[in-house]
Amino acid sequence: MDYCGIEGSNVSAMGLRKPSKDKRMYRKKTILLLSLSILAIFFSLFYFEKRILAQTSQRKILGAVIQGRVLSPYGPVENARVRVVGEEKYTLTDRQGRYVLQTQHPPVLKLRVTAGKEGWFNNAQITSNSSQDTDIFMYPIYLNDQPDYSFISPVTCAGCHIKLSRYWDQSKMAHTTSNPKVLDMYNGTDALRREGVGPGYRLDNPNSNGNCAECHAPSAVASGRWSQDLNAVLQSSRAEWDGISCDFCHKIRKVTQNKDKPSGVSAVLERQSSSSGPSILVFGPYDDVVVSPMAASYNQVYEQGQYCSVCHSHFKKLDGGKTWSYNKVYSTSEWKGFGLENNTVVPVQTTYQEWKMWQDQLSFDDPNKGKKCQDCHMSWRKEMLPYDNYVVDKGARHMWGTHRSPKNIHPHHFDGGTQTQLKTALAMELEGETSGNRLTVNVYITNTNGGHWVPTGETMRSVMLLLQARDASGKPLKMIKGSRLPEWTGVGKAGAGNYAGLPGAVFARVLGDDQGNLHVPFWRATHIAVDNRIRPKGTVTLQFQFALENPEDEPSAEAKIIYRPVIRPLAEQKRWLVEDILITSSVW
Amino acid sequence: MKRQLYFVYIIIFILLFCLPYQGLAEKITGTVTVKGLRSPANILVYLTNTPSISLDVTRANFVMDQKNLTFLPHILPIPVGATVQFPNNDKVDHNVFSMSRTKKFNLGSYKPGEIKTILFDKPGIVELRCDVHAEMSAYILVMKNPYWAITDAHGKFEIPDIAYLKEQGVSGVENLPAGEYFIKTWHEKLKTQKSSVVVPNNGDVSVEFDLTRGTPSVLYK
Numbered sequence: 057m058d059y060c061g062i063e064g065s066n067v068s069a070m071g072l073r074k075p076s077k078d079k080r081m082y083r084k085k086t087i088l089l090l091s092l093s094i095l096a097i098f099f100s101l102f103y104f105e106k107r108i109l110a111q112t113s114q115r116k117i118l119g120a121v122i123q124g125r126v127l128s129p130y131g132p133v134e135n136a137r138v139r140v141v142g143e144e145k146y147t148l149t150d151r152q153g154r155y156v157l158q159t160q161h162p163p164v165l166k167l168r169v170t171a172g173k174e175g176w177f178n179n180a181q182i183t184s185n186s187s188q189d190t191d192i193f194m195y196p197i198y199l200n201d202q203p204d205y206s207f208i209s210p211v212t213c214a215g216c217h218i219k220l221s222r223y224w225d226q227s228k229m230a231h232t233t234s235n236p237k238v239l240d241m242y243n244g245t246d247a248l249r250r251e252g253v254g255p256g257y258r259l260d261n262p263n264s265n266g267n268c269a270e271c272h273a274p275s276a277v278a279s280g281r282w283s284q285d286l287n288a289v290l291q292s293s294r295a296e297w298d299g300i301s302c303d304f305c306h307k308i309r310k311v312t313q314n315k316d317k318p319s320g321v322s323a324v325l326e327r328q329s330s331s332s333g334p335s336i337l338v339f340g341p342y343d344d345v346v347v348s349p350m351a352a353s354y355n356q357v358y359e360q361g362q363y364c365s366v367c368h369s370h371f372k373k374l375d376g377g378k379t380w381s382y383n384k385v386y387s388t389s390e391w392k393g394f395g396l397e398n399n400t401v402v403p404v405q406t407t408y409q410e411w412k413m414w415q416d417q418l419s420f421d422d423p424n425k426g427k428k429c430q431d432c433h434m435s436w437r438k439e440m441l442p443y444d445n446y447v448v449d450k451g452a453r454h455m456w457g458t459h460r461s462p463k464n465i466h467p468h469h470f471d472g473g474t475q476t477q478l479k480t481a482l483a484m485e486l487e488g489e490t491s492g493n494r495l496t497v498n499v500y501i502t503n504t505n506g507g508h509w510v511p512t513g514e515t516m517r518s519v520m521l522l523l524q525a526r527d528a529s530g531k532p533l534k535m536i537k538g539s540r541l542p543e544w545t546g547v548g549k550a551g552a553g554n555y556a557g558l559p560g561a562v563f564a565r566v567l568g569d570d571q572g573n574l575h576v577p578f579w580r581a582t583h584i585a586v587d588n589r590i591r592p593k594g595t596v597t598l599q600f601q602f603a604l605e606n607p608e609d610e611p612s613a614e615a616k617i618i619y620r621p622v623i624r625p626l627a628e629q630k631r632w633l634v635e636d637i638l639i640t641s642s643v644w
Numbered sequence: 645m646k647r648q649l650y651f652v653y654i655i656i657f658i659l660l661f662c663l664p665y666q667g668l669a670e671k672i673t674g675t676v677t678v679k680g681l682r683s684p685a686n687i688l689v690y691l692t693n694t695p696s697i698s699l700d701v702t703r704a705n706f707v708m709d710q711k712n713l714t715f716l717p718h719i720l721p722i723p724v725g726a727t728v729q730f731p732n733n734d735k736v737d738h739n740v741f742s743m744s745r746t747k748k749f750n751l752g753s754y755k756p757g758e759i760k761t762i763l764f765d766k767p768g769i770v771e772l773r774c775d776v777h778a779e780m781s782a783y784i785l786v787m788k789n790p791y792w793a794i795t796d797a798h799g800k801f802e803i804p805d806i807a808y809l810k811e812q813g814v815s816g817v818e819n820l821p822a823g824e825y826f827i828k829t830w831h832e833k834l835k836t837q838k839s840s841v842v843v844p845n846n847g848d849v850s851v852e853f854d855l856t857r858g859t860p861s862v863l864y865k
Contacts, residue, residue: 423739423741423750423751423752423753423775424750424775427775427776431775431776432775432776432778435736435776435777435778436713436736436777437713437779438712438713438714438779441712441713442712443735443736461735461736462735462736463735463736463737463756471778476778476779477778478778479778479779479781480773480778480779480780480781481778483743483744483771483773485744485745485769485862486862487862488865500745502743504741504743504771504773505773505775505778593743595743612861614859616859641859642859642862643835643836643858643859643860643861643862644861644862644865
């Protein structure tokens with residue numbers, strides 16, 4: 057390195073020789089050139105980087121455009137839902153079956169594009185590297201329901217859908233036939249299996265199997281000429297007949313009006329054994345499931361509240377054209393909301409209608425508009441976290457799994473009258489005021505989370521309000537105005553759950569018969585005596601007044617809202633062990 | 645010598661600067677112990693009667709987050725007039741709403757990544773719910789005055805918690821003038837306790853609470 061040791065130059069203070077003038081000039085020029093080169097490289101890089109970045113971001117925004125047609129043996133398929141598998145965004149085909157799908161994926165990626173439409177098997181196609189259209193072929197489902205079809209056991213489904221099956225198996229939905237309370241009510245037995253303990257459907261109707269199996273064992277009912285006696289169903293070798301099984305639910309093609317059914321609605325099934333291969337015809341809410349173990353078909357009914365109406369409503373036609381005065385209990389709009397026109401029918405369970413009535417009266421811009429059964433009763437639970445992106449597990453996940461957002465997965469827990477679900481179903485607020493020797497307490501009970509009336513479903517359910525006011529020393533105050541809990545909330549010690557006579561109220565639908573009996577089972581009911589259940593987002597205000605010995609006292613009031621799954625007299629008669637659930641409590 | 649005097653002047657100046665704050669106000673400190681709960685943390689301790697104070701809540705940045713099907717924090721006290729942000733930092737849609745008479749609102753369903761805000765203009769308890777996730781519940785406690793504190797992991801509190809309020813964008817909070825106050829507790833699962841406390845002219849005052857499980861009372865009667 058002699059750039060600082062050129063011959064003939066002066067010796068510097070450090071002992072180095074100075075370069076000659078020419079050399080210095082040469083060095084300066086070299087440095088200048090080098091600097092210019094570096095600058096040029098820097099600017100080029102900056103410019104190209106910007107372009108590359110711009111292109112990338114543009115691609116990110118625009119991405120690949122996939123287009124093509126959805127075709128069938130009968131020509132183009134209109135209104136098919138087309139999407140990149142697992143993604144939220146989808147598009148619909150036009151009359152020529154044509155679709156254009158804007159994605160965020162780089163054009164070089166090979167993507168799986170799926171198509172689904174009600175009445176057709178889902179199908180898929182892989183995009184090609186060239187600019188060729190991605191056409192997808194769909195095949196219709198020929199209506200060929202086979203009544204002698206044998207429903208597939210949930211155990212088979214659990215082979216791939218491990219978690220979903222587990223959630224379902226832990227729900228009441230999986231054990232609707234073998235539910236001891238159902239069998240006791242059906243047979244007229246008690247918890248000790250003693251016979252002749254009413255009420256019991258078979259005690260009153262020894263020669264009739266009834267129609268309980270329509271909802272409590274629908275697979276058995278749908279399986280040809282099998283007996284609808286719940287006991288026979290349980291004794292059969294078809295274990296999958298207990299409960300609302302996977303294959304039964306996912307064979308429902310549509311839901312139609314049918315006045316012959318207890319709910320006034322029937323599920324139309326499409327049961328088909330595979331003609332070749334192991335594929336199982338299943339309907340569901342996904343239009344992008346295209347995997348060999350299943351012949352999947354998108355069906356929008358799985359995303360509708362109407363789907364649940366098959367069983368979550370129950371009407372009883374009165375014998376001999378008898379009538380009852382419904383307008384003493386319901387308003388005309390509520391009666392119409394139940395879908396009833398005349399007074400020859402007793403609405404026993406109307407959970408679906410309660411929800412529909414609420415939804416129908418909401419304006420289109422109401423935040424609650426569009427909320428459906430599946431949103432709350434098939435939503436994620438903390439115990440299921442971390443979130444999963446698949447509905448299949450283990451090996452099936454790697455072979456056939458579709459990665460999708462957890463928001464598009466509906467865990468099948470079907471929580472209903474459980475602590476988890478009830479805890480936020482109602483809210484309560486207290487407001488007190490003292491005036492002279494009187495304490496006035498206003499209780500506001502609001503149905504916050506129930507999309508139906510609360511309580512709903514079985515008429516043996518009730519919700520109780522218990523209110524107690526005390527003076528500053530803790531001594532209970534005497535109620536001088538307000539309602540008290542009726543006898544059927546239990547006579548005896550309050551500590552044992554007997555609340556009859558205490559200040560409070562009870563909310564329930566009470567069935568009655570012609571002999572003046574209340575809380576009769578539905579098959580004996582001729583009318584509804586009371587129905588004061590709390591409407592969705594509705595608030596019930598109750599006022600109570602208590603006597604104050606000392607006007608200067610500082611009294612307090614405490615209220616509890618308790619859910620009781622079975623009313624006390626029935627639970628005692630049947631010797632059922634039922635636990636009350638504390639929904640909420642409040643102190644003023 | 646001159647240098648030493650210089651330092652003395654500085655110290656005197658600092659002391660003089662700090663004295664007005666000390667003279668104006670005092671704090672209420674204390675500890676809460678509980679029976680029937682694993683931890684004495686997150687209990688609200690607050691004063692029901694205080695002199696009126698001019699608070700600036702225009703820059704308040706209280707946040708009620710949503711993550712893993714949980715509202716965070718579970719209890720959020722705020723001064724009346726403050727705005728709360730409700731970000732959805734979860735992987736599923738949420739629908740925050742309240743049907744409490746203190747504040748009724750419904751934010752509707754919104755996606756992960758979105759934020760919505762609500763102004764709370766009336767004191768009282770606001771019970772938060774999510775319309776589609778039954779397990780989700782939380783409380784926004786809209787306070788009449790800024791004299792409250794949330795207990796730490798050891799049950800300790802200090803009223804007012806000026807540092808916390810500043811962190812939340814609330815300014816104008818001063819220590820308490822001497823006088824008698826009513827002090828109460830609030831926790832979703834604990835019976836409310838109330839007592840009176842006298843704040844002296846000089847020095848802090850300490851209050852102890854021993855709480856048991858039960859139903860809390862309304863914030864203000």
